[in-house]
Amino acid sequence: MKKIKAPFTEAEALNLAAGDRVLLSGVIYTARDAAHKILVEMLARGEELPFPLKDQVIYYVGPTPAPPGRAVGAAGPTTSGRMDKYTPALLAAGMRAMIGKGSRSEEVVEAIKKYRGVYFAAVGGAAALLSRQIKKMELVAFPELGPEAVYRMTVEDFPLFVINDCYGRDFYREGVKKYKCLSPFAKQL
Amino acid sequence: MRKIGWEKIKETVKILCQQSNFCLRDDVLRALRAAQEKEISPAGREVLAQLVENAAVASEEKIPLCQDTGLVTVFIELGQDVCIEGGFLYDAVQEGVREGYLEGYLRKSVVADPIRRTNTGDNTPAIIYTRLVPGDRLRITVMPKGGGSENMSALKMLKPADGLEGMISFVLETVEKAGPNPCPPIVVGVGVGGDFALAAHLAKKALLRPVGTKNPDPFWAGVEEDLLAKINSLGIGPAGFGGRITALAVHIETHPTHIACLPVAVNISCHATRSAEAIL
Numbered sequence: 001m002k003k004i005k006a007p008f009t010e011a012e013a014l015n016l017a018a019g020d021r022v023l024l025s026g027v028i029y030t031a032r033d034a035a036h037k038i039l040v041e042m043l044a045r046g047e048e049l050p051f052p053l054k055d056q057v058i059y060y061v062g063p064t065p066a067p068p069g070r071a072v073g074a075a076g077p078t079t080s081g082r083m084d085k086y087t088p089a090l091l092a093a094g095m096r097a098m099i100g101k102g103s104r105s106e107e108v109v110e111a112i113k114k115y116r117g118v119y120f121a122a123v124g125g126a127a128a129l130l131s132r133q134i135k136k137m138e139l140v141a142f143p144e145l146g147p148e149a150v151y152r153m154t155v156e157d158f159p160l161f162v163i164n165d166c167y168g169r170d171f172y173r174e175g176v177k178k179y180k181c182l183s184p185f186a187k188q189l
Numbered sequence: 190m191r192k193i194g195w196e197k198i199k200e201t202v203k204i205l206c207q208q209s210n211f212c213l214r215d216d217v218l219r220a221l222r223a224a225q226e227k228e229i230s231p232a233g234r235e236v237l238a239q240l241v242e243n244a245a246v247a248s249e250e251k252i253p254l255c256q257d258t259g260l261v262t263v264f265i266e267l268g269q270d271v272c273i274e275g276g277f278l279y280d281a282v283q284e285g286v287r288e289g290y291l292e293g294y295l296r297k298s299v300v301a302d303p304i305r306r307t308n309t310g311d312n313t314p315a316i317i318y319t320r321l322v323p324g325d326r327l328r329i330t331v332m333p334k335g336g337g338s339e340n341m342s343a344l345k346m347l348k349p350a351d352g353l354e355g356m357i358s359f360v361l362e363t364v365e366k367a368g369p370n371p372c373p374p375i376v377v378g379v380g381v382g383g384d385f386a387l388a389a390h391l392a393k394k395a396l397l398r399p400v401g402t403k404n405p406d407p408f409w410a411g412v413e414e415d416l417l418a419k420i421n422s423l424g425i426g427p428a429g430f431g432g433r434i435t436a437l438a439v440h441i442e443t444h445p446t447h448i449a450c451l452p453v454a455v456n457i458s459c460h461a462t463r464s465a466e467a468i469l
Contacts, residue, residue, distance in 0.1 A: 021235075034306075062257070062296060063256050063296070064252075064258060064294055065294045065296070067252075067294045073252060073253065073294055074252050074254070074255060074258075074296075076257075078257065078336075079336075079337045079340065079370050101372065101428070101429075102368070102369050102370035103370065121428065123239050124372035124428060124459070125240065125255045125372045125459055125460055126236075126240060126243040127252075127253060127254065127255045127256040128246040128247035128250065128252040128253065128254060129239055129243040131252060132246070146297060147296050147297065147308075159239075161428075161430065171430065171431075172369050174431065175232065175426060175429070175431020175432070176368070176424040176426075176429075176431055177424070177431075178424065179229075179230055179424035179426055179431045179432050179433060180422065180424030181422050181424065
């Protein structure tokens with residue numbers, strides 16, 4: 001288990017390999033589909049983003065509203081593939097890592113290699129458990145997007161798995177390869 | 190005629206929305222625990238342990254199991270001898286969903302238009318299916334379902350000549366293509382027969398059947414068992430990190446169909462397969 005602090009630099013990314021289990025502490029930002037679209041449009045227009053992107057970790061999450069007395073409601077990862085269209089542009093602009101669930105496109109995997117990024121997965125659907133590791137949540141931008149607004153989160157020992165490292169490895173593919181055992185009855189896939 | 194009040198229906202729907210999001214179904218929790226015994230991949234075992242703990246934390250602290258508290262589908266079985274007093278049945282259902290989501294701090298995940306995409310702000314409208322049945326009771330089943338697993342679902346109009354083999358291949362292809370995205374271990378609902386629309390409806394309804402129960406027809410029960418074994422040989426595993434437990438169950442529902450048709454629909458549900466039911 002590796003403990004790392006967010007935000008983090010290229011040097012840190014070089015130390016992470018697909019399959020590593022990581023506990024992440026520090027500050028991360030949330031963004032999903034709608035926020036990604038706006039951020040990438042702002043970059044294309046050469047505008048300044050509502051938060052500094054350099055070395056930051058973006059968490060693909062739309063939390064449930066925080067009940068009274070809690071920092072956040074349930075906050076597990078959403079499916080990352082929907083952000084694929086926007087991800088290379090954000091990596092090119094300095095983003096270091098992403099937290100989500102599910103596989104990424106070839107373009108994203110290439111961009112992760114090129115810009116020395118990392119793609120982490122948190123366990124999808126373990127949202128009540130994960131919310132315990134989120135200590136603080138503040139609105140940063142786009143409140144009109146409701147659950148899709150951008151928040152700054154302070155996390156402590158947030159449990160992650162490295163899926164795509166900056167060497168081009170993919171933990172999902174490796175896992176499936178290791179455990180695939182077609183029964184004699186199964187049709188060739 | 191037996192009378193049921195509008196307010197009672199609204200309150201029931203509200204409670205069911207919250208209950209289904211905070212408390213994992215007993216049958217699903219049992220299946221996750223059983224999976225812990227069977228899973229051989231270390232990462233897979235860790236995921237299953239997190240999911241079992243997540244269910245405990247969610248119900249104790251009244252925090253949703255998953256932040257995607259879903260688009261709500263409500264299945265209603267209305268006894269023909271029931272009279273609804275005080276307003277329209279569907280308004281009671283929508284108001285119950287609205288209050289359930291606002292007061293329960295559940296996420297509002299519905300946009301008013303599929304292309305223009307403005308959030309409705311209260312998680313309505315729910316999708317309502319009503320079936321008229323004999324008797325004087327009202328059965329309400331609330332099923333919130335997340336977008337991640339819904340997006341991995343598929344429907345295909347097969348040729349009758351494709352037969353059982355074609356049907357099995359299509360289900361396997363759909364699950365393999367979904368990979369880690371729908372939050373495995375999944376529950377696979379399969380609708381076979383009827384028409385284009387009914388096959389999808391049956392696939393969805395199949396997810397309501399308790400995990401661990403079989404199709405009453407021994408032929409289809411056998412197909413369910415065979416498909417589950419095949420899916421669990423794909424290697425996807427819990428959270429897609431590799432492993433033997435990719436699915437907790439395969440549920441098949443069938444219906445007579447046209448001589449030219451073999452519709453097959455696959456509705457995938459995540460490990461947090463949620464529903465709650467009440468009979469008034």
